[in-house]
Amino acid sequence: MRCPFCGDSSTSVIDSRLSTDTNSIRRRRECVKCNKRFSTLETSELAxxxxxxxxxxxxxxxxxxxxxxxxxxxxxxxxxxxxxxxxxxxxxxxxxxxxxxxxxxxxxxxxxxxxxxxxxxxxxxxxxxxxxxxxxxxxxxxxxxxxxxxxxxxxxxxxxxxxxxx
Ligand SMILES: [Zn+2]
Incomplete structure (x- = not known):
């Protein structure tokens, strides 16, 4: 998962939430390099x-x-x-x-x-x-x-x- 701000590939997961209706997972991630935070929506098989x-x-x-x-x-x-x-x-x-x-x-x-x-x-x-x-x-x-x-x-x-x- 690449950081959308600096492109670095090391991010850490801060929070994960399973949405049961769409069977997907919303994750809050933080870039290890620039410390900016962003969310991703991942389908559950992958996530x-x-x-x-x-x-x-x-x-x-x-x-x-x-x-x-x-x-x-x-x-x-x-x-x-x-x-x-x-x-x-x-x-x-x-x-x-x-x-x-x-x-x-x-x-x-x-x-x-x-x-x-x-x-x-x-x-x-x-x-x-x-x-x-x-x-x-x-x-x-x-x-x-x-x-x-x-x-x-x-x-x-x-x-x-x-x-x-x-
Ligand atoms: Zn970054």
Whole structure:
């Protein structure tokens, strides 16, 4: 992406926004050389980062692949279609906003978990157990701790109320 002011080819991305109606991405960029800012409108196939897998090979960003993983974790959970769509959009947006040309599968996994924990804790644990490939107790304990820290005050109250009744 060349700077329209000085023609330099090094620009950094300041902000990315996915417009869902046109399926394109508006990016605010800043020229590394002259520091001037400009916007670009990119179609999503081109604008999504390349995915770097753990073995170092790369592949095209696939919304469907992420969606499949999320839907699998949400199987038989009572979430509405709207909630699921919103969660997916948030994940795609996080991937876009926090990367330019490349993103690692580790980061994608992190963004999926960040959004799943807000939507459904069972799905979060399901996804995390596949993602982390639990083979030691320590990472599982860490996960439960993260989950506990993310409970809202109302949920914590509900949890302690339930315990009192027993
Ligand atoms: Zn420039």
């Amino acid at each position: 999504f980062p390349r995915v770097i897998k753990s073995d170092g090979t790369t592949e095209l960003f696939s919304k469907n692949k992420i969606k499949d993983g999320v839907l699998l974790a949400l199987e038989k959970r009572p979430n509405s279609q709207d909630e699921i769509e919103k969660t997916l959009d948030n994940i795609y947006n996080l991937c876009l906003t926090n990367s330019d040309k490349e993103i690692s599968t580790t980061h994608i996994g992190k963004y999926v978990m960040e959004e799943l924990i807000k939507l459904d804790h069972v799905a979060y644990i399901r996804f995390a157990s596949v993602y982390f490939n639990f083979n030691d107790m320590e990472s599982f304990k860490q996960l439960i701790k993260t989950l506990d820290n993310n409970l809202s005050p109302e949920m914590k109250k509900r949890q302690s109320d339930l315990l009192k009744d027993e």
